[in-house]
Amino acid sequence: MESLTPAKPDCSPKQSGFVMPRTLEVHEMNINQAPVKPWSGRAAAEALKQVKAKGRRNQTPCVICDQGIDYSLAYPHRQSCSVQHIKPRKHFPQLTWDPLNWAPAHLDCNKSAGAKIQTGLGITDDW
Numbered sequence: 006m007e008s009l010t011p012a013k014p015d016c017s018p019k020q021s022g023f024v025m026p027r028t029l030e031v032h033e034m035n036i037n038q039a040p041v042k043p044w045s046g047r048a049a050a051e052a053l054k055q056v057k058a059k060g061r062r063n064q065t066p067c068v069i070c071d072q073g074i075d076y077s078l079a080y081p082h083r084q085s086c087s088v089q090h091i092k093p094r095k096h097f098p099q100l101t102w103d104p105l106n107w108a109p110a111h112l113d114c115n116k117s118a119g120a121k122i123q124t125g126l127g128i129t130d131d132w
């Protein structure tokens with residue numbers, strides 16, 4: 006016995022299950038279409054220097070865990086200062102090189118946070 010299901014073949018041309026991937030804020034990325042330099046190399050090192058200098062001056066705690074950062078530690082120490090992008094580069098590539106989008110974070114925190122930090126500037130206390 007054959008199964009009787011297929012009333013129509015699975016080939017309707019217009020709507021054959023074409024689903025747009027719904028990503029958040031896709032349009033944000035189209036505002037500024039200038040190619041963005043990848044976050045690496047000397048420019049990233051310079052950015053880190055800036056963030057460190059400013060963080061040291063202001064005694065800025067880690068933007069992720071809110072603990073103090075020992076600014077004398079150097080990469081690749083896990084507790085050393087690294088540059089966290091407040092608005093993730095993934096969603097806001099055009100802000101990659103915007104110093105206002107940089108904040109100091111422990112290297113370890115930075116790595117584990119990934120893109121978890123959302124668009125908000127405030128970090129909530131999650132106790």
Ligand SMILES: [Zn+2]
Nearest residue numbers: 067070111114
């Ligand atoms: Zn931290």
